[in-house]
Amino acid sequence: MLKSKMRAAVAAFAMLGAAPVLTTAAFANPMVGGAAMYPTKTIVDNAMNSKDHTTLVAAVKAAGLVDTLSGPGPFTVFAPTNEAFAKLPAGTVDTLVRPENKDMLTKILTYHVVSGRMTSKDIAAAIKAGGGTATLTTVQGEPLTATMKMGKLVLTDAKGGMSTVTIKDVMQSNGVIHVVDTVLMP
Numbered sequence: 001m002l003k004s005k006m007r008a009a010v011a012a013f014a015m016l017g018a019a020p021v022l023t024t025a026a027f028a029n030p031m032v033g034g035a036a037m038y039p040t041k042t043i044v045d046n047a048m049n050s051k052d053h054t055t056l057v058a059a060v061k062a063a064g065l066v067d068t069l070s071g072p073g074p075f076t077v078f079a080p081t082n083e084a085f086a087k088l089p090a091g092t093v094d095t096l097v098r099p100e101n102k103d104m105l106t107k108i109l110t111y112h113v114v115s116g117r118m119t120s121k122d123i124a125a126a127i128k129a130g131g132g133t134a135t136l137t138t139v140q141g142e143p144l145t146a147t148m149k150m151g152k153l154v155l156t157d158a159k160g161g162m163s164t165v166t167i168k169d170v171m172q173s174n175g176v177i178h179v180v181d182t183v184l185m186p
Contacts, residue, residue, distance in 0.1 A: 036049070065106065110138060
């Protein structure tokens with residue numbers, strides 16, 4: 001049925017002397033860090049291509065989470081940018097990626113991951129069902145609170161810190177990424 005409708009549309013354009021422009025842009029992932037994000041690649045594969053997520057990728061490697069986040073999932077990842085990590089007190093990232101701090105780094109990183117594939121629409125529906133808030137249980141075990149503020153998805157961590165989703169619904173083969181502007185703390 002869809003093919004016949006497409007053929008009819010192409011024929012209509014041809015009768016008008018216009019060339020149809022067929023695009024998948026409406027179905028494409030947003031660019032992240034100046035790089036294309038491919039829904040056929042894993043969370044780690046795509047994050048490695050983003051120039052805005054080099055700190056996150058280094059931290060994932062230091063925590064030994066590459067295999068996990070490359071696995072089948074699905075996962076919902078709230079991915080802090082390099083700028084988000086830069087908001088932390090000076091020296092924090094350098095300290096966290098040391099081998100002796102692997103447990104703390106793992107705790108922080110897994111606090112940014114929720115089991116399952118939750119799109120922004122799924123999270124918004126949970127917020128609506130919750131009367132304005134939704135509690136998301138992280139892989140780390142502690143909750144994140146999701147709310148909408150001025151049309152933006154905002155996450156509040158266990159310490160009261162807030163992070164805004166700046167790029168939503170970056171689909172991956174093993175989940176979805178939502179880019180955030182602040183590191184969340186358990």
